[in-house]
Structure formats: C-alpha cells, structure tokens
Amino acid sequence: MTNIKGPKSFIAKSRIIPASFTIGFLGAGQLAKMSAIEAYRMGIQVAAYTDRKSHEPMHYMSPRITTGNFSDVKAMTEFAQQCDVLTLENEFIDSQVLNQVQKNSGTPIYPSPESFSKIENKIIEKQSFEKSGIPVTPYKQIARSNDLKVFGRQYGWPYVLKSSKGGYDGYGSETVSNLDEAVKIFNKLGGSNGQDILAEAFINFTHELAVQVAYNGREYLVYECCETVQSNHICVAVVTPARVPDSIKKLAQKRALEAMKVLGTRGIVAFEFFYTPTGNILLNESAPRPHNSGHYSIEGCVTSQFENHIRAILGLKLGSSKLTQPACVMINLLGTQNRKAQIEFNEQLMSEPNGHLHIYGKFESKIGRKMGHYTLLGDNIDSVYKRARSLTENIQI
Amino acid sequence: MTNIKGPKSFIAKSRIIPASFTIGFLGAGQLAKMSAIEAYRMGIQVAAYTDRKSHEPMHYMSPRITTGNFSDVKAMTEFAQQCDVLTLENEFIDSQVLNQVQKNSGTPIYPSPESFSKIENKIIEKQSFEKSGIPVTPYKQIARSNDLKVFGRQYGWPYVLKSSKGGYDGYGSETVSNLDEAVKIFNKLGGSNGQDILAEAFINFTHELAVQVAYNGREYLVYECCETVQSNHICVAVVTPARVPDSIKKLAQKRALEAMKVLGTRGIVAFEFFYTPTGNILLNESAPRPHNSGHYSIEGCVTSQFENHIRAILGLKLGSSKLTQPACVMINLLGTQNRKAQIEFNEQLMSEPNGHLHIYGKFESKIGRKMGHYTLLGDNIDSVYKRARSLTENIQI
Numbered sequence: 001m002t003n004i005k006g007p008k009s010f011i012a013k014s015r016i017i018p019a020s021f022t023i024g025f026l027g028a029g030q031l032a033k034m035s036a037i038e039a040y041r042m043g044i045q046v047a048a049y050t051d052r053k054s055h056e057p058m059h060y061m062s063p064r065i066t067t068g069n070f071s072d073v074k075a076m077t078e079f080a081q082q083c084d085v086l087t088l089e090n091e092f093i094d095s096q097v098l099n100q101v102q103k104n105s106g107t108p109i110y111p112s113p114e115s116f117s118k119i120e121n122k123i124i125e126k127q128s129f130e131k132s133g134i135p136v137t138p139y140k141q142i143a144r145s146n147d148l149k150v151f152g153r154q155y156g157w158p159y160v161l162k163s164s165k166g167g168y169d170g171y172g173s174e175t176v177s178n179l180d181e182a183v184k185i186f187n188k189l190g191g192s193n194g195q196d197i198l199a200e201a202f203i204n205f206t207h208e209l210a211v212q213v214a215y216n217g218r219e220y221l222v223y224e225c226c227e228t229v230q231s232n233h234i235c236v237a238v239v240t241p242a243r244v245p246d247s248i249k250k251l252a253q254k255r256a257l258e259a260m261k262v263l264g265t266r267g268i269v270a271f272e273f274f275y276t277p278t279g280n281i282l283l284n285e286s287a288p289r290p291h292n293s294g295h296y297s298i299e300g301c302v303t304s305q306f307e308n309h310i311r312a313i314l315g316l317k318l319g320s321s322k323l324t325q326p327a328c329v330m331i332n333l334l335g336t337q338n339r340k341a342q343i344e345f346n347e348q349l350m351s352e353p354n355g356h357l358h359i360y361g362k363f364e365s366k367i368g369r370k371m372g373h374y375t376l377l378g379d380n381i382d383s384v385y386k387r388a389r390s391l392t393e394n395i396q397i
Numbered sequence: 398m399t400n401i402k403g404p405k406s407f408i409a410k411s412r413i414i415p416a417s418f419t420i421g422f423l424g425a426g427q428l429a430k431m432s433a434i435e436a437y438r439m440g441i442q443v444a445a446y447t448d449r450k451s452h453e454p455m456h457y458m459s460p461r462i463t464t465g466n467f468s469d470v471k472a473m474t475e476f477a478q479q480c481d482v483l484t485l486e487n488e489f490i491d492s493q494v495l496n497q498v499q500k501n502s503g504t505p506i507y508p509s510p511e512s513f514s515k516i517e518n519k520i521i522e523k524q525s526f527e528k529s530g531i532p533v534t535p536y537k538q539i540a541r542s543n544d545l546k547v548f549g550r551q552y553g554w555p556y557v558l559k560s561s562k563g564g565y566d567g568y569g570s571e572t573v574s575n576l577d578e579a580v581k582i583f584n585k586l587g588g589s590n591g592q593d594i595l596a597e598a599f600i601n602f603t604h605e606l607a608v609q610v611a612y613n614g615r616e617y618l619v620y621e622c623c624e625t626v627q628s629n630h631i632c633v634a635v636v637t638p639a640r641v642p643d644s645i646k647k648l649a650q651k652r653a654l655e656a657m658k659v660l661g662t663r664g665i666v667a668f669e670f671f672y673t674p675t676g677n678i679l680l681n682e683s684a685p686r687p688h689n690s691g692h693y694s695i696e697g698c699v700t701s702q703f704e705n706h707i708r709a710i711l712g713l714k715l716g717s718s719k720l721t722q723p724a725c726v727m728i729n730l731l732g733t734q735n736r737k738a739q740i741e742f743n744e745q746l747m748s749e750p751n752g753h754l755h756i757y758g759k760f761e762s763k764i765g766r767k768m769g770h771y772t773l774l775g776d777n778i779d780s781v782y783k784r785a786r787s788l789t790e791n792i793q794i
Contacts, residue, residue, distance in 0.1 A: 016739055016740065016741045016742075017739065017740050017756065018737075018738070018739040019737065019738035019739060019758060019759065019760050019762075020737075020760070033437070037434055037437060037438065040430070040434060040457070040458055040758070041434065041754075041755055041756075042754065042755075042756050043454075043738075043740070043755075043756030043757055043758035043759075043769065044756075044758070045457045045758070046457070057440075059460070060437070060442045060443070060459070060460070061437055061458060061459070062457070062458070062459075062460065063456070063457070063459065063460040063462070065460070302750055302751060311747070316747055317744045317747035317748040318747075318748070319747065319748065319750075319752075320748075320750040320751070322750060324721070340415075340416065340417075341415070341416035341440075342413055342414065342415040342416055343413065343414050343440070344413045345413075347714045350708070350713055350714035350715075350716065351714040351715070351716065351717075353699055353716075353717040353719060354699060354717070357438075357439065358438055358439075359414065359438075359439050359440030359441075360440055361416060361437070361440035361441070361442070362416065362440075363416050363417070365416075372440065
C-alpha cells in the first residue's frame with residue numbers, strides 16, 4: 001500500500017483541501033447524490049462511475065460520469081486515476097477488483113478493499129463479526145439441499161434463506177416454512193447452480209435497530225441508535241431515537257463500535273440489529289457506506305452521515321453526531337406507480353415547520369422503488385411519527 | 398405574458414414536480430451553486446449560462462453549462478428553451494434583454510424582467526422605493542460636474558459617488574471629501590463619458606441591517622433581521638438576530654416587506670438598510686436573488702434563502718424562516734493569498750459543534766475574494782461571534 005497517492009498529503013495534515021480535489025463514486029444513485037451534495041458544500045469535485053446506461057441521480061449533478069462494468073479493472077483504473085479518492089455506494093463490487101484498481105491506480109478506496117472483503121459475502125461477514133465476539137443471528141452455509149433439513153431441525157421453522165451476495169431490500173432473501181419451500185427457494189436463489197446460500201434462524205424480534213459509525217483513520221464517531229420500520233422487507237420509516245430502553249440503545253451503539261473496529265476502514269458504516277423479546281441484540285447486517293437508516297441525520301443531526309462519510313474518507317476531523325431536536329422521523333417515499341417520475345404532494349408537506357422533503361431525481365418511478373424521503377423533527381417521537389405519516393400518506397410518486 | 402410556458406401547469410397546482418424539470422441559472426458562481434444544491438435536494442435539474450470562460454463553481458456541479466454573452470439574446474433564448482424556468486444570480490443583465498429572452502423562449506424568468514427594470518439602475522431603484530413611501534438615503538443623479546458642488550452644499554461632505562449600474566462589494570462606489578476628489582472620482586467612474594452617476598448623502602449609521610423576503614406568487618415570507626458587518630466595503634460577517642432594539646428589527650422587516658411588494662416578483666430579495674443614531678431606518682440597496690447576508694440561513698433557519706428561492710420561483714409553498722437556534726454568526730472567508738485555491742484550516746474549525754464550513758470551489762484565490770463562509774450557531778450572540786471569529790482568523794485560502 002506504499003504506492004497509494006491521492007489525498008495522502010493532506011490527509012496527513014488533515015486540514016488542507018485543494019480546489020481541484022476529486023472524489024470518485026462507484027455508483028451514481030441517491031447515496032452518491034446525497035454524499036456529493038456534501039462534497040460540493042466543501043468545494044470538492046465529484047465524479048461517478050456507473051454500470052447503468054439509464055440516467056441516475058448523479059447524471060444531473062456532475063459533468064464527470066463514466067459508464068462501464070464493475071468487473072472491468074482497466075476502465076475502473078482509468079476512472080480512479082482521474083480521482084484523488086474513491087468510494088462506494090453499494091456492496092456488489094468484488095473486493096479483488098477493488099484491490100486491483102487501488103493497486104493499479106494508486107488511488108485509495110474507502111471502504112478499503114481489505115475491509116470490504118470481510119463483509120462482501122454474508123457468510124464471511126457473519127464469521128468476521130462472530131470471531132470478534134459480536135452476537136449475530138444463528139446461521140449456516142447451505143451447500144446442498146440436505147443441509148436445509150438439518151438447519152430446520154436445529155433452529156426450527158420457519159427460517160430465512162439468503163444468497164450470500166447481492167441482496168438488498170428483501171431481494172435475494174426469503175422466509176421458508178417447510179422443507180419443500182426451502183428446496184424450492186434454494187433452487188430459485190441459485191443454490192443448485194453454485195451460488196452460495198445462507199440459512200438464518202428466524203428471529204422473533206420486537207424492533208430492528210440501526211447505528212452508524214464513522215472512522216477517519218484516527219477517531220471513531222457513533223450516531224444515535226435509531227429504529228427502522230420495515231414493511232415487506234423494505235424500510236418504510238426510521239424513528240430516532242429508537243423506542244427501546246436506553247440500556248438497549250447504548251448496547252447497540254457499543255456493538256456497532258466494536259463491529260466498526262473489526263472492519264477498521266475509513267468511511268461510514270451502518271450496522272443493523274435485531275432486538276429480541278428476551279433482551280438480546282443480534283447484529284443482522286452491515287452496510288459499508290451511507291445507508292437509508294441514516295438519512296434522518298441530514299436534518300436530524302448536527303453533522304449528517306453523508307458529511308461525515310466525506311470527512312472520514314478524506315481523513316478530516318469528524319463533526320458532531322448530536323441530535324438537533326429530541327425526535328426525528330424519516331419516511332421513505334416509495335414509488336406508488338410505474339411511470340415517468342413525478343411527485344405530487346399536498347401543500348401541508350411543504351409548509352410544515354421542521355419538515356424536509358428530499359427527492360432523488362430518478363426518472364422512472366416503479367411501485368416500491370425508493371424515490372425520495374421526508375424528514376420531520378420535533379419534541380415528541382410519537383406525535384412526530386404520526387404527523388410524518390399523515391403528511392406523506394397521500395403522496396403520489 | 399400569456400405565451401409563457403414552463404412551470405405554469407404545476408405552479409398552478411403548486412404540488413407537482415416532474416422529474417425532468419430544469420432550472421436555468423444566468424450566472425455560475427456561488428449563489429447559483431448554493432441554490433442548485435437545494436434544487437438537487439428536490440430532484441430538480443440545473444443548467445447554467447455563464448459569460449466567464451474560466452471555471453466557476455457550477456462547472457463542477459452540472460453537465461449543462463453554456464458559455465455566452467449576457468447581451469446575446471439569441472444564445473440566451475436557446476438556453477432558456479432548454480429550461481422550464483430561469484433565474485439570476487446578479488444584477489448585471491439588462492432588463493430589456495431579459496424581457497426579450499422571456500418573450501422569445503416562452504420560459505418565465507424570476508425575478509421578472511419587469512421587477513428587474515425597477516432596480517437594475519441605482520437611480521431608478523431609489524425612485525421606485527421612494528415613490529412608495531419607503532425612506533431611502535438622500536441621493537441625486539449627477540449629470541455634470543457642477544451637480545457635485547450643489548450636492549455637497551446640500552448634504553455636506555463627505556458623500557458617496559456611485560455608478561448607477563454594475564457596482565458590488567465597494568467596486569464602482571467611492572466616498573469623496575471635497576469637490577476636487579468628487580470631480581476626479583466622477584471622471585474615474587465614467588461620468589464624463591455618459592455613465593449615469595449617483596451621489597448619495599454619507600449616512601452616519603451605527604449598524605447595517607439586512608432582511609430577506611420571499612414571494613411565490615401567492616404568499617410573502619420575511620426572514621429575521623440580521624446585521625451585516627463590513628470592512629473596506631466588503632461584508633465580513635453577518636450576525637443574526639441583529640444587535641439592535643426589537644422595534645428596529647420589526648421596522649426593518651416591515652419596510653423590507655413593503656419594498657418586496659413594490660417589486661412584486663417571485664423569488665427571494667435581500668434588502669439592506671442603514672440604522673442611524675437618530676433611530677432612522679433607510680433602505681440602502683436591494684439584491685433580487687439569494688444574497689450574502691442570507692447565507693446564515695442554510696443552517697440558521699428551518700428553510701434557507703436558497704431553498705425558498707427555489708420554492709418561490711417554482712410557485713411552491715414557502716418553508717418556515719424561523720431561526721433554528723437563538724444566535725447565528727456567518728463569517729465570510731475571503732481569499733488571503735493570490736494563488737490556486739486551497740483551504741488550510743485548523744482542526745477546531747471542523748470539530749466545533751454547530752459549526753458549518755462552506756467552500757465555494759473557486760479555482761483561483763485572490764486576496765479579498767469571497768471563497769467560502771463559516772456559520773456558527775449557539776445561544777448567545779456575543780460569545781458565538783467571538784468564537785466564530787477566533788475559529789476562522791487563521792484560515793489560509
């Protein structure tokens with residue numbers, strides 16, 4: 001790693017930003033977009049490399065968009081050479097590829113390819129955290145269909161089958177109630193074609209929690225413990241602080257910090273936990289990037305997850321993660337129709353004091369697709385949640 | 398104006414934003430940049446038309462930059478046809494040109510060419526407001542050098558000479574102490590070559606105040622009265638709320654609203670006032686756009702001047718201008734050296750809770766050039782001001 005150039009010189013000093021500095025994003029969606037806004041605020045340039053031909057949010061926000069494949073080391077290296085540092089907005093790029101691009105270009109990548117290799121595969125991810133004593137949901141790699149029966153016998157039915165790479169928002173993950181279903185889903189997920197499949201015990205949790213942690217190479221910063229509300233495997237709302245006992249929030253924050261130390265990378269990582277009726281906190285998943293569960297932080301915290309991600313990968317001092325108001329609710333605005341995107345909202349939404357509308361600028365709306373979000377701040381979590389839901393329930397998008 | 402297309406349909410409904418909607422900026426500097434960030438947050442596209450060949454902040458933030466002359470009606474019309482609405486970031490474009498572009502393209506421009514014609518020339522500006530009973534600084538148009546003597550006799554020496562168009566940050570404006578100086582400056586400003594020159598009485602003010610007002614075609618919204626601190630004719634800091642009696646702040650807000658009604662345009666306008674030792678409030682200047690005196694509102698108010706400018710020109714409901722904390726200080730970061738821009742700051746600046754750094758991304762730093770700003774929030778205006786100055790005094794940029 002001695003030949004890595006880029007932000008090294010000012011990262012060392014951590015207090016100089018030259019005007020021509022460029023962050024390269026692998027990916028051009030809403031996470032890159034919201035991060036780019038923070039980079040722009042600091043006078044930093046942004047470029048993006050995307051594998052999609054259709055227009056994504058970043059296409060309208062930078063003149064420097066490159067289209068290519070995420071397995072094309074040569075093209076990605078050329079892109080990296082035009083940037084001072086690279087970062088990611090998803091987990092779908094192979095850590096070997098990232099490693100090669102970093103080596104060939106001399107441009108550092110955060111999250112580091114090394115840390116990425118610890119979590120890019122869900123089986124390896126669980127092993128990485130488990131080894132460090134962080135409780136995870138019981139799991140087993142399923143090599144053949146006979147393992148399905150064994151897992152069911154050991155942990156009971158139903159349980160969850162997941163492909164070990166590439167899943168998000170419920171895709172690549174299904175709950176199975178009996179052996180017949182399990183075999184069917186195992187085959188559907190590609191298990192019989194060599195795809196790594198993971199079985200996870202079904203956790204009867206009462207809350208799903210999430211904690212963001214940032215690391216800039218020198219200091220860690222932990223965000224408030226928030227609560228993600230899911231419907232059909234998609235996060236529909238985030239409630240901050242989580243409506244669980246303080247001791248549980250503190251425990252989740254402690255575990256998140258430990259897990260971040262396992263990864264040891266610059267950047268921001270979101271850690272998702274199950275809180276069970278028996279008082280356990282189990283690490284479910286990690287996302288080595290700004291994450292939907294942290295969108296509330298744009299207005300809800302002094303320094304958002306996006307700004308601290310930018311600071312972290314640049315090696316700059318991190319900003320306070322303190323809440324700006326006692327209660328914060330973020331509602332995901334999911335596509336309500338399949339059409340060319342357009343948002344139709346009521347006027348209350350726009351004039352609500354302490355309400356903030358974010359639209360991602362995607363061109364195509366699809367039912368259930370994340371098209372934007374709405375954040376409402378206030379004093380009381382229950383009334384803020386109620387009000388935020390009522391303001392957003394009639395949005396057409 | 399019946400043939401004006403663009404955002405008409407959704408402005409009428411004021412609750413629909415289509416994904417392909419584009420705001421065109423005439424100008425590509427930091428005001429366009431900070432406004433564009435708010436447009437991006439709402440999923441709106443941004444294009445810019447600039448008369449500068451060198452790179453400006455917007456060059457890095459949009460793939461849609463057009464370079465041309467601000468008197469080239471044809472080129473500006475073509476640009477306008479690619480946009481749904483146009484807006485401005487300076488006062489240097491002729492209202493006749495804007496009117497022609499609006500007519501030819503069918504794309505509405507806010508501030509409207511009509512309102513613009515009332516203030517583009519400092520003499521006409523003063524007449525417009527004076528006619529509506531808003532007290533302005535005593536002034537007179539200087540047609541020939543003999544008028545210089547007459548004005549001095551009437552209002553005393555020193556007084557201020559200004560060219561009626563194109564001045565900003567002290568450029569095009571000088572204080573003269575006697576007739577010899579006055580004649581010299583009159584000639585220097587082009588008075589003997591047909592340039593319109595304005596004489597203004599020297600106001601012995603104790604504070605300079607500013608108030609932003611937004612109008613979306615249906616409702617007005619007035620911001621807090623802030624105080625601008627000047628050094629060598631350049632604003633170095635903005636203190637909000639202004640450190641003057643409440644009755645004075647209210648009066649300034651009232652006058653600003655009246656002045657906005659004189660202009661009657663959608664958009665945001667900043668009004669600057671002198672507060673005199675005898676308790677008078679005199680309107681000094683207006684700026685029909687987001688203005689330096691309102692940068693504090695990005696973090697200091699629930700809805701920033703930039704966001705409400707975007708909302709206003711789109712005809713959307715305006716957001717609350719309420720202060721987020723009792724005290725807010727904005728420090729302008731002026732170039733300290735002539736060099737390729739790079740910012741060198743201390744780590745306290747980045748980790749200060751409630752402190753927010755904005756860098757505009759200009760490539761060339763010049764001594765005194767506005768390169769960025771720093772906003773600090775808190776409870777007590779005096780300690781926040783002191784702390785903000787101490788944090789920023791050693792920045793090299």
